Amino acid sequence: MIDRAGLKVDCTGPIWRMNDLASAGSRIDWARLSGVRDEVRSATADYLVELIRTHAPVYAPTAFGVLSRMMGTDAFPQQVAMPGTTIGFEPFEEIRILRRWTATYLHHYRMWYVWCARRDYPGFDRAVADRLDEVSIGSDPKGRAVLSDDPRDGPLTDLETTALANALRAADELGTLSPMESVAVWLFLALGSNPLNLALLRADDYQPMSDPGTGAVVHRLKVPRIKKRHAKYRTAFKTRKLNPEIGAKVAALVAANEERARRDGWPHGDFAMPLFVRASPRSAVAESDHRAFAMHLDSTEVRTLLVNTVDKLGVISPRTGEPLRVVPRRLRYTFITRFLREGGSLKAAAEAADHSDTQTVITYVNLRGDLVPRLDEALALQMAPMGMAFMGMVVRSEAEAVRGDVGAPSRVYHHARDRGAIEPVGTCGSFAFCGLTAPTACYECVRFQPWLDGPHDEVLRTYVARRQDMMDRGVDEGQVRTMDRTILAVAAVVRQVAEFRQGDAA
Numbered sequence: 001m002i003d004r005a006g007l008k009v010d011c012t013g014p015i016w017r018m019n020d021l022a023s024a025g026s027r028i029d030w031a032r033l034s035g036v037r038d039e040v041r042s043a044t045a046d047y048l049v050e051l052i053r054t055h056a057p058v059y060a061p062t063a064f065g066v067l068s069r070m071m072g073t074d075a076f077p078q079q080v081a082m083p084g085t086t087i088g089f090e091p092f093e094e095i096r097i098l099r100r101w102t103a104t105y106l107h108h109y110r111m112w113y114v115w116c117a118r119r120d121y122p123g124f125d126r127a128v129a130d131r132l133d134e135v136s137i138g139s140d141p142k143g144r145a146v147l148s149d150d151p152r153d154g155p156l157t158d159l160e161t162t163a164l165a166n167a168l169r170a171a172d173e174l175g176t177l178s179p180m181e182s183v184a185v186w187l188f189l190a191l192g193s194n195p196l197n198l199a200l201l202r203a204d205d206y207q208p209m210s211d212p213g214t215g216a217v218v219h220r221l222k223v224p225r226i227k228k229r230h231a232k233y234r235t236a237f238k239t240r241k242l243n244p245e246i247g248a249k250v251a252a253l254v255a256a257n258e259e260r261a262r263r264d265g266w267p268h269g270d271f272a273m274p275l276f277v278r279a280s281p282r283s284a285v286a287e288s289d290h291r292a293f294a295m296h297l298d299s300t301e302v303r304t305l306l307v308n309t310v311d312k313l314g315v316i317s318p319r320t321g322e323p324l325r326v327v328p329r330r331l332r333y334t335f336i337t338r339f340l341r342e343g344g345s346l347k348a349a350a351e352a353a354d355h356s357d358t359q360t361v362i363t364y365v366n367l368r369g370d371l372v373p374r375l376d377e378a379l380a381l382q383m384a385p386m387g388m389a390f391m392g393m394v395v396r397s398e399a400e401a402v403r404g405d406v407g408a409p410s411r412v413y414h415h416a417r418d419r420g421a422i423e424p425v426g427t428c429g430s431f432a433f434c435g436l437t438a439p440t441a442c443y444e445c446v447r448f449q450p451w452l453d454g455p456h457d458e459v460l461r462t463y464v465a466r467r468q469d470m471m472d473r474g475v476d477e478g479q480v481r482t483m484d485r486t487i488l489a490v491a492a493v494v495r496q497v498a499e500f501r502q503g504d505a506a
Contacts, residue, residue, distance in 0.1 A: 036071055037083050043121035047112055066108040070095055087113070089128050092135075110135070151320050155333035158481045159318040159488070163388035164326065165189065166485075167313040170391040170446035172249070179253040180276055181309040186246045188306055188328055191223065192335025192353055195299040195306075195328050200224040200233055201275035203254045207239075208247070219247020225354055238354055250275070271295045276302060303328055316388060342478055375484060377464055380491040389485050390492035392429075392448035394500060401427035401449040412439045412448065414459050425454035443489035450493045452500055460490045 036044075044067060051060045070091075092113070096106060110132045117129035156164070168185055171177045187198055205222040219242040224234045242250060257277050266273075267281050274296040281294035297305065306328060315324040332353070339349050384390075395401045403410040404427050411424040425439055429447040439459065442448040450456060467483045 037123070039083075039122040040087070043116040043119075043124065044112070046119075046121075047115050050115065063108050063112065066105050067112055070105065070109055085123065086125050087123055087128070088125065089131050092132060096135075151317070152325050153330065155337045156324075156326075156330060157319055159383075159484070160315075160324060161189075161334060161338075162485045163315050163318060164310065164313070164324060166388055166391050166444060167315045171313055173446045177309065177312070179249070179256050181305065181312070183246075183249050183253045184276065184302065184305045185309050186249055187221075188331045189335070190242060190246050191240055192332045192339075193223065193328070194226060194332070195302040196226045197223050197354075198276065199274075199297055199299045199302045200226070202234075203257060203273040203275055205237070205275065206250050206254050208251060217244070217247070219244065219250065221247075221250065223354075267295065276305070306331075316385075318383060318388070375464065375467060375487060377460055377491075380460065380464065380487050381495060384488050384491035384495050389444055389489035390496075391444065391446040392426075392442075392450065394452060394493060394496045395427070395449045396452045396500075398424075398427055398451060401451075402429035402447075403427060403431070404449075412442045414439050414455060414462075416455070416458060416462070423455050424451070425456060425459060426450035440486050443486055443493060450497070452497055454497075456490060456493045456497060460487065460494055463487045463490060 044064075048060045048064055051063055092106070092109060095109070113124060113132055114129040117124035117126050120126075164185075168177075168182065172182050184198065187193065191197070201221075201224065205224070207220045207222060209218045209220060210216070211218055221240050221242055222237040223240050225236040225238060226233065253275065257273060257275070260277070261273065268286070268291070270291060271281060271286070271294045272292040274293075276297045278295050278297055278301075285291060286294040306326065310324065310326040315326075316322065317324040336349050336353050339352055344352070395404075398404040398407075398411070401410075410427050410429075412426045412428055413422050414425045415422050426442070427449045428438075428442065428445075429449055430445075439448075440463075443450075443459075463483065463486055467480060467487060470480050470483060
């Protein structure tokens with residue numbers, strides 16, 4: 001039995017509901033109903049308990065917030081405050097006429113009133129409930145954040161996604177993130193998952209295989225399904241293939257977790273090993289029938305892990321010029337929108353997003369691309385600071401660069417085809433051969449050190465011309481967007497070089 005803010009619930013359901021109950025109850029501030037008479041408060045409490053039992057626990061604070069706001073309007077004071085009075089239909093009608101309340105709010109109100117009236121709580125009338133049932137409330141426009149390209153709640157643009165991925169790669173390279181922080185962001189980007197999908201993951205859900213033909217490792221992850229109502233968690237899975245970069249990071253996190261367990265000792269043998277591991281077991285869970293989940297982060301903690309990690313990266317949105325706001329739903333919008341824009345069918349998108357039908361996926365769709373029709377040098381230089389495409393460091397000369405003493409083996413060259421010349425533009429500070437195309441990939445790498453006197457202006461002109469040629473030939477937009485990232489990275493170097501020289505002149 002857990003008691004939170006007056007909510008007493010027998011915790012016999014899935015452990016995730018038990019854990020979220022504490023969070024749900026702690027966010028229900030009964031002081032917000034200070035003017036509401038006792039019997040209405042009591043009925044409301046029972047209704048919220050029922051929501052926790054039959055819906056996701058986080059639904060209860062949302063419903064409470066809606067009800068407390070609506071009860072605070074001018075339509076309610078006497079009917080909810082004075083003992084012996086019945087809440088009639090008039091408050092609902094007045095609220096509906098105000099027009100500032102969304103259909104979602106009205107649905108919450110109707111569910112609450114009908115539930116209380118059908119159970120004959122004092123202050124509620126069954127006739128009013130029947131009338132409410134007959135009212136056509138309508139619905140809010142679905143997919144508004146997606147279709148409007150909302151800069152705070154809609155899908156990330158390609159440049160925002162690139163800025164986030166580049167900052168993440170740089171942090172991985174420099175070791176400024178923990179393996180758990182890094183993997184959380186990468187998996188949200190790669191899978192478009194809900195937080196609960198990731199919270200339920202365990203170490204043995206990662207199942208690498210060796211390709212018989214090449215011997216290369218194929219990284220697979222069994223992702224627990226959560227969309228089916230009334231189904232127990234971790235009874236149904238979808239196997240997702242991870243690219244080598246992300247797969248290797250997941251493998252490293254699994255190894256780090258296992259090493260920690262060996263070094264520090266696992267708290268109890270019957271606790272499962274999750275992918276996202278808590279510092280210590282939750283006592284309420286450890287003492288229940290769901291003790292296997294005691295070391296799992298819950299869905300709220302996984303969401304917080306994502307938000308805090310992105311804040312730590314300090315990514316600036318190229319669209320708004322402000323810190324990039326990232327929550328799981330935005331990355332889910334981004335995943336599905338990009339999937340469809342790149343040619344995936346609605347059915348395949350629904351499958352990838354773990355939806356049971358295509359109707360829900362349609363609400364995510366925004367096929368309007370964010371490709372800049374014409375990206376010339378001037379525009380690239382203007383957009384460069386917000387693009388966060390260049391993650392390296394400009395150095396004055398080869399002598400100042402990490403591995404600059406190596407000479408030719410560490411140099412990065414640009415091929416000026418129109419002049420038939422091959423000229424160095426900087427130094428690679430990596431001690432491992434990456435195998436990527438230079439200098440195209442180098443300008444986006446955190447280990448690249450462009451020289452102050454390198455021909456970066458010429459590199460920028462070359463790439464801008466190459467992009468325009470791709471546009472003229474009707475090359476796939478995805479390839480053009482890849483070119484945009486490189487152009488913005490080179491433009492950022494050109495700007496930094498100019499700032500260096502202005503500083504020297506001053």
